Amino acid sequence: MDKIEENIVKIFISYSWKPISNKDKVISLAERLSNDGIHVVVDDWDLKEGQDKYHFMEQMVNDPNVSKVLLICNKEYAEKANNKKGGVGIESLIISDDIYNQALQTKFIPIVMEYDSSGNPFVPTFVKTRIFIDLSNDNDFEENYEKLIRNIYNKPLSKRPPIGKMPIHLLDNNPIFLLTANKVSTLKNSLINNKPNSKLLIKDYLDTFIDALLSFKINHTTLNNNNFIDEVEKGIDDLQVLKNDFIDFITTICKFSTEGFGDDIFDFFEKLLQRFEDNEIQLVSGKSLDSLSQDNFKFFLYDLFLSLITLLIKNEKFEEVSMLIKNNFIISRKYDKTDIINFVRFRTYNYTLNEFKNQSINPKRISVVADKIKQYATILNFKDLKETDILLYYLSLDYPSKHFFKYWFPETSCYNSFDINVLPKIVSKRFFEKVKILFDVNSANELREKIDNLEKIDNEFQSHSDRFHYTIPSIKNGLHYENIAEN
Numbered sequence: 001m002d003k004i005e006e007n008i009v010k011i012f013i014s015y016s017w018k019p020i021s022n023k024d025k026v027i028s029l030a031e032r033l034s035n036d037g038i039h040v041v042v043d044d045w046d047l048k049e050g051q052d053k054y055h056f057m058e059q060m061v062n063d064p065n066v067s068k069v070l071l072i073c074n075k076e077y078a079e080k081a082n083n084k085k086g087g088v089g090i091e092s093l094i095i096s097d098d099i100y101n102q103a104l105q106t107k108f109i110p111i112v113m114e115y116d117s118s119g120n121p122f123v124p125t126f127v128k129t130r131i132f133i134d135l136s137n138d139n140d141f142e143e144n145y146e147k148l149i150r151n152i153y154n155k156p157l158s159k160r161p162p163i164g165k166m167p168i169h170l171l172d173n174n175p176i177f178l179l180t181a182n183k184v185s186t187l188k189n190s191l192i193n194n195k196p197n198s199k200l201l202i203k204d205y206l207d208t209f210i211d212a213l214l215s216f217k218i219n220h221t222t223l224n225n226n227n228f229i230d231e232v233e234k235g236i237d238d239l240q241v242l243k244n245d246f247i248d249f250i251t252t253i254c255k256f257s258t259e260g261f262g263d264d265i266f267d268f269f270e271k272l273l274q275r276f277e278d279n280e281i282q283l284v285s286g287k288s289l290d291s292l293s294q295d296n297f298k299f300f301l302y303d304l305f306l307s308l309i310t311l312l313i314k315n316e317k318f319e320e321v322s323m324l325i326k327n328n329f330i331i332s333r334k335y336d337k338t339d340i341i342n343f344v345r346f347r348t349y350n351y352t353l354n355e356f357k358n359q360s361i362n363p364k365r366i367s368v369v370a371d372k373i374k375q376y377a378t379i380l381n382f383k384d385l386k387e388t389d390i391l392l393y394y395l396s397l398d399y400p401s402k403h404f405f406k407y408w409f410p411e412t413s414c415y416n417s418f419d420i421n422v423l424p425k426i427v428s429k430r431f432f433e434k435v436k437i438l439f440d441v442n443s444a445n446e447l448r449e450k451i452d453n454l455e456k457i458d459n460e461f462q463s464h465s466d467r468f469h470y471t472i473p474s475i476k477n478g479l480h481y482e483n484i485a486e487n
Contacts, residue, residue: 010039012060015072074114081124142182179212191256206268220293232352235296254315262320285349295352305346310388344401366414386412432485444485
């Protein structure tokens with residue numbers, strides 16, 4: 001074994017080949033464990049013609065380099081082990097009381113795959129008193145699989161924290177449990193192993209995400225002039241765990257999906273907006289308590305969309321970005337009205353933060369929203385988010401909203417933006433060919449013509465905004481006008 005493999009954890013799987021569905025499940029489990037960095041020894045992969053299968057089993061059970069032995073327990077396995085029949089019976093003899101007592105108590109892990117009609121797990125007698133891991137049903141599979149790999153790697157979920165540094169979330173009397181919990185892990189495994197259900201898992205995650213999001217709705221009837229700022233800020237804080245889960249989801253499909261997913265993401269936002277409408281969650285700015293109670297969602301959508309586009313650009317998923325930017329979302333309003341909106345709606349002015357919260361801060365801030373975007377940039381780089389924010393502003397000049405607020409206002413540009421480099425690779429011909437879809441052009445000269453046409457709009461918009469406090473590079477400077485596709 002070379003040095004690269006020296007620290008890889010090695011395990012052996014003992015199981016019954018019958019029924020064939022059990023063998024299929026074992027091989028699927030072995031594939032996933034392998035994908036998670038574990039060297040899995042299983043007879044279907046490692047026992048070759050001409051080898052002594054009983055010697056192979058004994059060698060694996062007693063091999064000091066095999067840190068764990070997984071006993072895959074179904075009805076067939078339990079009966080053969082108890083009756084000492086077949087290969088399973090031989091293995092149960094090998095794992096005799098003498099060997100078992102001499103081995104580490106944690107070396108042998110029973111994995112329950114089947115229960116009898118009375119609800120009792122099928123496990124051999126010699127491990128009946130041992131704590132097992134249940135992988136018998138889909139509902140608890142991901143949670144229990146997590147227990148298994150933590151056991152194999154000796155990385156228990158529960159650790160004694162340093163004294164005096166109790167995790168802050170334990171102070172919350174109402175801990176957050178996400179409906180999307182463990183779905184990304186399932187999707188990742190499906191994509192890595194090219195399973196046919198990956199597309200369905202993506203849609204399932206996105207639908208579940210919307211359900212989870214609605215659970216964070218603030219009850220406006222409980223708000224008053226004294227508590228609404230605290231409640232909205234708490235709502236924003238609580239939603240961060242959902243945003244970070246979404247970042248994990250997008251990172252996973254960007255990295256492992258071999259198919260485009262732009263339609264799925266577009267449909268997700270359209271469904272999200274429709275569910276907001278159906279649940280009387282309005283994204284328009286306002287100072288009434290009813291409107292202010294929804295400012296947690298207004299901040300969340302801005303932060304979420306900014307994070308999404310940042311990830312898509314980072315992974316050069318320009319077709320997906322183009323779909324979200326160029327197309328309109330169709331929302332059914334009450335009384336048979338239809339509203340047509342575009343991505344600019346995801347950046348709504350936040351009165352709770354930028355006015356009411358700001359009034360309590362000394363000295364006042366330019367944008368409390370920008371402060372919080374920066375505060376919550378724990379996974380993504382804040383500089384990348386700023387660059388995306390400004391790019392979305394440039395794109396909105398070309399694809400403005402039909403509503404009162406036509407253009408995307410990049411609030412994060414209140415932070416020094418002189419170090420911002422929007423689409424720096426656009427000076428490359430090769431990169432330009434990828435990114436030109438965002439601007440709906442075919443050549444560098446076409447893009448320059450478009451920038452010339454948009455320059456007047458850019459100047460007018462910035463002259464009416466608080467340019468002194470926000471450093472938004474002009475569209476010509478920001479998009480490297482002189483050097484587009486020159487290299």
